Amino acid sequence: MANSNLPRRIIKETQRLLSEPAPGISASPSEDNMRYFNVMILGPTQSPYEGTFVQLLIGGVFKLELFLPEEYPMAAPKVRFLTKIYHPNIDKLGRICLDILKDKWSPALQIRTVLLSIQALLSAPNPDDPLSENIAKHWKTNEAEAVETAKEWTRLYASGA
Amino acid sequence: MGNFSSSNVNSRRRHGNRRSHPPPPPPAPPQPEITANRYVFAAATPYPSQYPNPNTPPYYQYPGYYPPPPRAMPVPLPAPYDHHHRVDHPAAHWVGGRYPMMPQPAPYVEHQKAVTIRNDVNLKKESLRLEPDEENPGRYLVAFTFDATVAGSITIIFFAKEGEDCVLTPTKADLLPPVTVNFQQGLGQKFRQPSGTGIDFTLFEEKELVTEAEVDPYPLAVKAEASPANQNGTEGNQASGAMNSQITQAVFEKEKGEYQVRVMKQFLWVGGMRYELQEIYGIGNSVDGDVDANDPGKECVICLSEPRDTTVLPCRHMCMCSGCAKVLRFQTNRCPICRQPVDRLLEIKVNDGPDE
Numbered sequence: 001m002a003n004s005n006l007p008r009r010i011i012k013e014t015q016r017l018l019s020e021p022a023p024g025i026s027a028s029p030s031e032d033n034m035r036y037f038n039v040m041i042l043g044p045t046q047s048p049y050e051g052t053f054v055q056l057l058i059g060g061v062f063k064l065e066l067f068l069p070e071e072y073p074m075a076a077p078k079v080r081f082l083t084k085i086y087h088p089n090i091d092k093l094g095r096i097c098l099d100i101l102k103d104k105w106s107p108a109l110q111i112r113t114v115l116l117s118i119q120a121l122l123s124a125p126n127p128d129d130p131l132s133e134n135i136a137k138h139w140k141t142n143e144a145e146a147v148e149t150a151k152e153w154t155r156l157y158a159s160g161a
Numbered sequence: 162m163g164n165f166s167s168s169n170v171n172s173r174r175r176h177g178n179r180r181s182h183p184p185p186p187p188p189a190p191p192q193p194e195i196t197a198n199r200y201v202f203a204a205a206t207p208y209p210s211q212y213p214n215p216n217t218p219p220y221y222q223y224p225g226y227y228p229p230p231p232r233a234m235p236v237p238l239p240a241p242y243d244h245h246h247r248v249d250h251p252a253a254h255w256v257g258g259r260y261p262m263m264p265q266p267a268p269y270v271e272h273q274k275a276v277t278i279r280n281d282v283n284l285k286k287e288s289l290r291l292e293p294d295e296e297n298p299g300r301y302l303v304a305f306t307f308d309a310t311v312a313g314s315i316t317i318i319f320f321a322k323e324g325e326d327c328v329l330t331p332t333k334a335d336l337l338p339p340v341t342v343n344f345q346q347g348l349g350q351k352f353r354q355p356s357g358t359g360i361d362f363t364l365f366e367e368k369e370l371v372t373e374a375e376v377d378p379y380p381l382a383v384k385a386e387a388s389p390a391n392q393n394g395t396e397g398n399q400a401s402g403a404m405n406s407q408i409t410q411a412v413f414e415k416e417k418g419e420y421q422v423r424v425m426k427q428f429l430w431v432g433g434m435r436y437e438l439q440e441i442y443g444i445g446n447s448v449d450g451d452v453d454a455n456d457p458g459k460e461c462v463i464c465l466s467e468p469r470d471t472t473v474l475p476c477r478h479m480c481m482c483s484g485c486a487k488v489l490r491f492q493t494n495r496c497p498i499c500r501q502p503v504d505r506l507l508e509i510k511v512n513d514g515p516d517e
Contacts, residue, residue: 012465073463074492107489108462108480108497 006034010068013111025115027066035072039064039079039115043158044123048150049085051158059159064094064118066111076105077114084157086150088127088136096121097131271505272471272487278431281387282309284409286424289383292353300359301420303381308348313387316341317354320369321382327408327430332378336364362413362420370413370420379410381422405431407438441472443479443498444509461485462497472507473498483508 014034017027024042029035043049043060051060063082069075079101081094089097100109100117130136138146288306303317319337321329331339340358344350362370370380386406410426427438461467467482478498481489486506494503 007464009463009465074489104500106495106497106500107485107493 009073010034017111022112022116024119025112027111027115035068037066037068037111039066041115041119041122043154044119047123048147049087049122049154049158052155060154062122062158064115066114068111073107073110076101076109077111079114079118084153086135086146086153087122088125088130088132088139089121091131095131097129272483272490273505273507275507275509278429278436280407280429280431281311281405282313282315282385282407283307284383284385284407284427286409286427289409289411289422289424291420291422294356294359296356297359299363300357300361302354302356302359303383303422304351304353305383307344307350307352307385309344309346309350309385309387310348311387312343312345313385314341314343315352316384316386317358318382318384319360320378320380321410322378323382323408323410326433327406327428327435329382329384329408367415371415379425380413381411383409383411385409405429439477441477441479441509443469444472463489470508470510472509473501473503474505474507476501476503479509481506 011034014029021027024044025039027037027039029037041062041064043051043062049060049062052058061083062085065080065082067078069078079096081090081096083094084092085094091097096118098117098121100106100114125139127136127139135146138149284305284307288304290304291301292304294300294302307315316329316339318329318331318339320331320333321339322332323329331337337360338358340354342352342355344352384406385408386404388404407427407429409424411422411424414421414423429436429438459468461469461482461484462480463485464482467484469479469481471481471483471486472479473481473496476496476499478496480496480498486508489497490503490506495501496503
């Protein structure tokens with residue numbers, strides 16, 4: 001069973017994520033695998049990924065999956081967007097280009113800090129270090145239009161459903 | 162790739178009152194305990210369990226003391242100091258006074274345990290300041306706050322040249338003779354040099370007062386000795402060598418036309434050895450005594466369970482428990498907090514005294 005011998009660190013992180021969630025972020029472990037988390041990140045305000053206000057905030061909810069490998073925290077968690085997103089640092093499979101998930105990982109980072117970094121990446125797309133060449137090119141040649149596309153994708157796909 | 166790597170992850174530091182403190186060290190002189198391959202950790206105020214210390218500075222509660230690297234001008238080191246003679250770890254050797262630049266074959270770093278030495282008098286370096294001498298316009302007096310667990314004396318020396326065995330010699334004694342003042346034991350004492358003995362900046366050239374890098378002589382040195390000045394009174398600072406003392410070296414800075422004082426270096430002279438004082442980041446969080454494993458401010462950043470007791474050197478981030486540190490050193494040679502290469506790990510147990 002995957003949940004036996006779960007390190008105390010993972011148990012603590014999970015407890016804290018559930019009891020004190022970061023604003024705009026929710027992460028809850030799967031029942032049958034405590035190393036697998038279902039994650040939802042709200043698109044940051046004033047980014048193309050925020051929801052729309054129609055009395056209530058609608059949409060702008062991005063689903064991700066997060067998996068803690070056996071070596072965690074000596075190795076970074078594996079994170080992927082499940083919701084389609086138009087972003088130069090995220091590819092069509094939802095893979096994320098973020099330094100702390102690769103060579104800049106540190107065991108002092110946690111699930112919470114990783115998700116906060118991803119949320120911040122939504123506020124600050126970096127087309128100079130792209131994962132999706134086409135989206136990055138779009139961003140650099142016509143940013144206004146690219147942002148419109150990102151907003152459109154947010155409306156179409158990031159409903160949270 | 163986005164750049165959200167944070168170099169100050171988990172940098173929360175709690176500044177709670179300390180309730181538990183290292184026990185008084187054994188009466189024997191600390192020197193014999195200092196053997197090869199050990200670092201020294203000194204508690205700034207070893208006895209305060211009966212005195213709550215109201216002036217605890219946030220990051221300076223337990224300054225870590227470890228021997229400074231060899232200086233450019235080689236100084237003969239006493240034998241116990243000579244802890245770099247292991248052959249199994251190339252990085253442990255000094256090469257021409259520097260660490261060898263070659264990469265280590267494996268991310269393995271030394272794990273060492275600290276030895277505690279006692280610091281009887283501690284000048285709180287952030288409190289060092291200049292105050293105008295009302296009775297002598299134009300002159301400025303050196304003032305600061307200090308803790309003393311025994312009686313002793315403080316000597317203010319301007320333009321002090323450091324000689325062998327930490328003897329400080331005033332180089333402009335004709336203009337500004339050194340001033341020695343005795344004190345009684347007590348924590349949080351205020352010091353101000355006697356009126357009339359202060360410095361008149363107009364008598365000196367700016368380049369003598371304001372110095373950029375490390376300098377000798379330092380424009381200001383404060384020597385705090387852990388025993389009263391001897392019968393010769395003000396000659397106490399000249400005899401020096403044998404007595405344990407803390408020395409603070411400072412420079413003057415000109416800000417908006419006013420001179421300010423800034424501490425450059427503090428060191429201890431204990432048992433015939435010179436220890437440079439360095440701060441340890443994050444240590445204040447882990448020495449509160451009652452280990453609350455659920456407080457993110459003092460738990461190991463890796464297991465989130467055990468209290469922190471291991472400092473990464475040279476960056477001095479106290480962030481791990483010894484167990485995780487032992488695992489980490491085989492996985493990576495980067496500090497978890499700042500990602501600087503780890504040279505060695507220093508385990509500092511402050512709560513393992515007999516009263517625990």
